[in-house]
Amino acid sequence: MSTTEAIERDADPSSEDRWAAVRDMPPSAKLVAKVLDYEDTLTQSQIAEESLLPPRTVRYALSRLEEEGAVDSRFSFSDARKRLYTLNV
Template sequence: MSATTLQTAGEETLERVRDLPPSAKLVAKVLEYNDTLTQSELADETLLPPRTVRYALNRLEEEDLVESRFSFSDARKRLYSLNIE
């Protein structure tokens, strides 16, 4: 992906995040700086309660802004990353 394409994708992501609750914006920003985190790691990084992080992740998933997958090291956990494509 070229730098221009990445910039455009980033701008589109910002547009879609703009109308979300503050907790979802914070989770998206933390995921922007950290490639992949679990829900508990997001709670630690954002200082938000786990329930709020879960709500934020659900809202971000509804907007197709977050990708999740199972952790290979612990199948009980999911790994979340920002979807900027």
């Protein structure tokens, strides 16, 4: 995207901000969303490893992100005890 296109997109009030659902969330939720943005699909333990956040904090962040519809989760086919999380924004 060129600089001109970026400026026009920002100036256009009808363009939807991709990160609007995440903007007012706690910093841990923003970090988890950014990790998922880079890594695509991860388990909760993989997110904790990548973000260096405690598992409990990752659980809380994922629950907040799921409430807002910013993250989708599904069961892992290889291990049904685990869930896979994907960014939805």
